[in-house]
Amino acid sequence: MTNLLAARSQMAMSLAFHIIFAVIGVALPLMMVIAEGAWLRTGDPVYKVLARRWSKGAAILFAVGAVSGTVLSFELGLLWPGFMKFAGSIIGMPFSLEGFAFFTEAIFLGIYLYGWDKVSPTVHWLSGLMVAVSGAASGALVVLANAWMNTPVGFTLIDGKIDPTSIDPVRALFSPAAAAEAIHMTLASYAATGFLASGIHAYWLLRERTNPFHRKGLAIALVVGGVAAILQPMSGDYAAKVVAKTQPAKLAAMEGQFQTERRAPLRIGGIPDVDAGVTRYAVEIPAGLSILAYGDPDAEVKGLNDFPSIDRPEVRVVHPAFQIMVACGMAMMGLAAWGAFSAWRQKAVPDGRLFLRLLLLASPLGMIAIEAGWVVTEVGRQPWIINGVLRTSEAVTPVDGLWASMLVYSGLYLFLGAIVARLLLGQFRHGPTLDELARDRGLIE
Amino acid sequence: MTLALAVSLVMLAALTIYALFGGADYGGGVWDLLAMGPRAKAQRDLISHAIGPVWEANHVWLILVVVILFTAFPGAFFVVMTRLHLPMSLMLVGIVLRGSAFTFRTYDMTPGADRRWNHRFSIPSAITPVLLGSMIGSIATGKLEAAGSSTLWLTPFPIAVGALTLALFAYLAAVYLTVEADEPVLADDFRHRAILSSVVAGLLAYLVYRLAEGEAPLILQGLRHSPWGWPIRVTTAILALAVLGCLGWRKYALARVGAMLQVVLVIVGCGLALNPYLVPPLRTIENSAAPTITLRLMLGALASGSLILFPSLYLLFRVFKIRPRPWKQGNPEAVGIDNASGSR
Numbered sequence: 001m002t003n004l005l006a007a008r009s010q011m012a013m014s015l016a017f018h019i020i021f022a023v024i025g026v027a028l029p030l031m032m033v034i035a036e037g038a039w040l041r042t043g044d045p046v047y048k049v050l051a052r053r054w055s056k057g058a059a060i061l062f063a064v065g066a067v068s069g070t071v072l073s074f075e076l077g078l079l080w081p082g083f084m085k086f087a088g089s090i091i092g093m094p095f096s097l098e099g100f101a102f103f104t105e106a107i108f109l110g111i112y113l114y115g116w117d118k119v120s121p122t123v124h125w126l127s128g129l130m131v132a133v134s135g136a137a138s139g140a141l142v143v144l145a146n147a148w149m150n151t152p153v154g155f156t157l158i159d160g161k162i163d164p165t166s167i168d169p170v171r172a173l174f175s176p177a178a179a180a181e182a183i184h185m186t187l188a189s190y191a192a193t194g195f196l197a198s199g200i201h202a203y204w205l206l207r208e209r210t211n212p213f214h215r216k217g218l219a220i221a222l223v224v225g226g227v228a229a230i231l232q233p234m235s236g237d238y239a240a241k242v243v244a245k246t247q248p249a250k251l252a253a254m255e256g257q258f259q260t261e262r263r264a265p266l267r268i269g270g271i272p273d274v275d276a277g278v279t280r281y282a283v284e285i286p287a288g289l290s291i292l293a294y295g296d297p298d299a300e301v302k303g304l305n306d307f308p309s310i311d312r313p314e315v316r317v318v319h320p321a322f323q324i325m326v327a328c329g330m331a332m333m334g335l336a337a338w339g340a341f342s343a344w345r346q347k348a349v350p351d352g353r354l355f356l357r358l359l360l361l362a363s364p365l366g367m368i369a370i371e372a373g374w375v376v377t378e379v380g381r382q383p384w385i386i387n388g389v390l391r392t393s394e395a396v397t398p399v400d401g402l403w404a405s406m407l408v409y410s411g412l413y414l415f416l417g418a419i420v421a422r423l424l425l426g427q428f429r430h431g432p433t434l435d436e437l438a439r440d441r442g443l444i445e
Numbered sequence: 446m447t448l449a450l451a452v453s454l455v456m457l458a459a460l461t462i463y464a465l466f467g468g469a470d471y472g473g474g475v476w477d478l479l480a481m482g483p484r485a486k487a488q489r490d491l492i493s494h495a496i497g498p499v500w501e502a503n504h505v506w507l508i509l510v511v512v513i514l515f516t517a518f519p520g521a522f523f524v525v526m527t528r529l530h531l532p533m534s535l536m537l538v539g540i541v542l543r544g545s546a547f548t549f550r551t552y553d554m555t556p557g558a559d560r561r562w563n564h565r566f567s568i569p570s571a572i573t574p575v576l577l578g579s580m581i582g583s584i585a586t587g588k589l590e591a592a593g594s595s596t597l598w599l600t601p602f603p604i605a606v607g608a609l610t611l612a613l614f615a616y617l618a619a620v621y622l623t624v625e626a627d628e629p630v631l632a633d634d635f636r637h638r639a640i641l642s643s644v645v646a647g648l649l650a651y652l653v654y655r656l657a658e659g660e661a662p663l664i665l666q667g668l669r670h671s672p673w674g675w676p677i678r679v680t681t682a683i684l685a686l687a688v689l690g691c692l693g694w695r696k697y698a699l700a701r702v703g704a705m706l707q708v709v710l711v712i713v714g715c716g717l718a719l720n721p722y723l724v725p726p727l728r729t730i731e732n733s734a735a736p737t738i739t740l741r742l743m744l745g746a747l748a749s750g751s752l753i754l755f756p757s758l759y760l761l762f763r764v765f766k767i768r769p770r771p772w773k774q775g776n777p778e779a780v781g782i783d784n785a786s787g788s789r
Contacts, residue, residue: 070507073512077515081522103502164736397526
């Protein structure tokens with residue numbers, strides 16, 4: 001295994017692991033705040049039980065997210081010191097701001113988790129709100145740094161080196177891909193977490209249809225996840241248009257487009273054959289890609305063949321990953337629309353058995369879409385670490401034997417993942433049954 | 446004062462606060478590992494109770510240090526991250542295990558959870574500070590960029606600095622826990638531990654000082670020639686004795702203030718000794734600094750971030766450390782309504 005491959009594998013594995021916790025850390029606090037707010041307004045204790053149960057999950061997930069995020073901030077230097085030396089002074093800005101957002105998140109999460117009986121209900125609710133807001137902010141700020149790697153601005157190069165007098169970190173913060181990536185990722189967090197939680201509550205409702213804990217849980221999770229899932233395709237369309245304009249090689253890889261052509265078709269599915277230079281077995285919608293990417297059926301889409309071979313991303317990874325992301329997103333949008341329609345018809349939480357079963361099946365789709373989406377973003381940017389400016393191979397650390405550190409971290413994350421899964425399942429296995437809820441009520445009233 | 450110096454002072458301040466608060470959380474892990482006697486469980490419970498609400502916030506100071514380093518001093522960051530790759534990676538494994546095991550211990554309801562998680566929390570808590578200290582010690586030798594420096598962190602001087610770091614963290618934790626214990630016998634347990642770790646830290650500090658003559662001459666000269674060098678050392682020593690006195694008289698709150706000041710002075714002394722270098726002998730604060738605009742924006746971001754950070758931190762510590770008084774005593778809700786359903 002080459003050092004570059006080991007470094008890329010370790011980074012990919014660290015990101016793939018961390019993103020799940022980061023995403024839940026963004027969205028779960030919002031759900032807790034909604035539940036606790038409903039308790040404060042209605043006085044229905046089931047909402048309080050719900051907020052407390054979710055907050056226990058949040059405590060475990062946030063801790064693992066915090067430490068795995070710390071690993072990532074060091075890995076930027078441990079694996080990619082050439083990148084940080086080159087870019088640190090330009091994109092340190094979003095990371096410093098993220099540091100403060102992370103601070104606020106950690107501080108108010110401490111108050112939220114441990115302060116149920118130490119601060120007034122209003123202060124407690126506001127603490128939860130701070131966690132939700134700063135979680136979303138810190139996620140968006142990190143994504144801004146990634147957006148800059150895709151669409152680097154705010155400096156000029158002289159002989160391949162940055163001219164120190166030309167640096168503009170504020171401009172770098174708002175790079176061309178900034179809005180597209182930040183909106184797409186924030187919505188993805190709400191959609192994925194909302195669907196994950198919906199699936200779990202749906203599972204319990206299939207067993208205990210009238211359990212108010214799971215009904216209310218499903219309602220909140222479905223609203224958070226469903227609204228985001230319905231908005232997401234629009235933000236995806238915008239993001240794809242930005243990619244078309246700023247990273248044509250990535251667009252070609254996403255779509256499996258080898259030939260440069262007008263009236264380029266939109267390919268659904270298909271297997272890219274790199275040697276032959278075609279994508280086989282795809283369902284093709286004539287001129288679909290030209291319309292989606294540029295709003296004009298006659299627009300020309302540049303194909304991979306017209307990029308130098310050393311500048312092409314790995315289409316055999318990017319195209320399938322993109323298809324998986326879109327497919328998951330479409331399924332979630334469809335299910336969300338169905339849920340919204342039947343909620344409007346019934347004026348109640350949609351609880352048809354088929355709907356609940358589908359929700360259960362759909363619960364991991366958001367997370368799958370996020371992992372696939374990051375594969376598209378990151379592999380689609382290769383061979384560059386900073387698009388068009390610095391190659392990934394130039395940024396990797398000169399330290400030898402990276403495969404060992406890759407193996408250690410892989411083992412560590414596998415171990416942590418297994419423990420978290422076991423603990424969370426334990427939390428849900430002990431989820432309150434109808435009898436227990438009745439007892440909880442008796443305790444209060 | 447130059448912009449680069451100002452940013453480096455903020456970085457030193459963040460590192461100091463990390464040591465005072467995050468460091469004490471590691472120290473808590475050390476005392477968890479060494480919990481013994483009839484009150485071992487009570488000691489562990491007190492430590493969990495003290496760390497629980499604050500450790501994640503305390504941990505962020507370390508991230509702030511790293512972010513300032515790579516944004517404002519990319520050249521120095523490059524050297525540290527390539528030359529200290531192995532100890533840095535090991536420290537991260539320690540950070541991950543410590544934090545996650547602590548949380549798992551809190552939320553694992555299955556039988557035998559404590560037995561399963563105690564050591565996975567406490568052993569990394571004891572090892573991580575040694576690695577942190579040994580990296581700082583390696584930097585101080587001035588040999589980091591020399592050939593064959595990959596095992597530098599395992600030589601006596603860096604290891605001694607690592608041991609001193611661990612002793613100081615354990616000392617801070619023990620002193621804090623005397624204040625937070627609500628039973629006098631438990632406070633006495635940690636009083637003894639505080640006195641013991643103060644003596645150990647003093648001996649290790651002397652060892653580091655003696656080893657520095659041969660291993661880190663540049664830094665030692667910096668400390669000796671600085672006009673602040675000897676006043677800081679004398680004040681630190683007086684504070685150490687004063688804290689021992691406070692502990693002897695069971696003036697715990699006063700001892701806490703003294704111990705914090707003592708550790709602040711130790712770190713500020715190290716910072717002064719290192720000045721004007723970040724990674725001696727090649728990387729100074731000035732020659733590894735980012736362009737002016739980055740430094741200016743960095744200071745702006747730090748200042749505006751502080752406006753939110755410090756009031757929030759004040760609230761956190763007021764709620765859990767200064768006045769740990771339940772909101773509305775006797776309120777049945779304060780007991781936690783889902784206790785009845787089988788969880789903690």
